[in-house]
Amino acid sequence: MSIAGWIIEGILFAFIGFLWVRLITDWVQMFARSWEPRGAALVFLESVVLGDRPADQRAAQGHQADPDRQLRPRPQPSSW
Numbered sequence: 039m040s041i042a043g044w045i046i047e048g049i050l051f052a053f054i055g056f057l058w059v060r061l062i063t064d065w066v067q068m069f070a071r072s073w074e075p076r077g078a079a080l081v082f083l084e085s086v087v088l089g090d091r092p093a094d095q096r097a098a099q100g101h102q103a104d105p106d107r108q109l110r111p112r113p114q115p116s117s118w
Contacts (some may be wrong), residue, residue, distance in 0.1 A: 056086050059083070059086045060086060060087070063075075063083055063086075
């Protein structure tokens with residue numbers, strides 16, 4: 039296998055590993071709601087979240103929603 043193949047395989051393996059860690063962490067938080075990661079676990083889980091969610095990096099750089107955008111009022115249901 040060429041070097042490029044090894045690199046692609048490593049990237050895909052890391053990404054799948056990140057997804058498994060996220061899945062297990064989400065299940066733990068769902069069943070043990072009072073659990074919060076601390077110390078090294080917190081640093082590790084934050085790196086996993088940033089590794090598999092590139093949109094979070096954009097939000098961390100200060101990307102904000104348009105403040106001039108206004109939401110339309112929700113239509114009221116008609117009474118019978």
